[in-house]
Amino acid sequence: MTQSQRQRERQWRERKEQQNAHGKIKSFDQLAEEAGKTETENR
Numbered sequence: 001m002t003q004s005q006r007q008r009e010r011q012w013r014e015r016k017e018q019q020n021a022h023g024k025i026k027s028f029d030q031l032a033e034e035a036g037k038t039e040t041e042n043r
Contacts, residue, residue, distance in 0.1 A: 003011075026034075
């Protein structure tokens with residue numbers, strides 16, 4: 001059974017959107033916690 005072009009494109013787009021090649025992006029707060037600093041200490 002073959003798939004319609006629209007269905008194939010939709011499935012491809014869904015797979016593409018689910019990828020996260022560089023890993024999850026951390027928020028500024030998370031980065032500051034890892035560094036052991038608060039926002040006021042960075043200034």
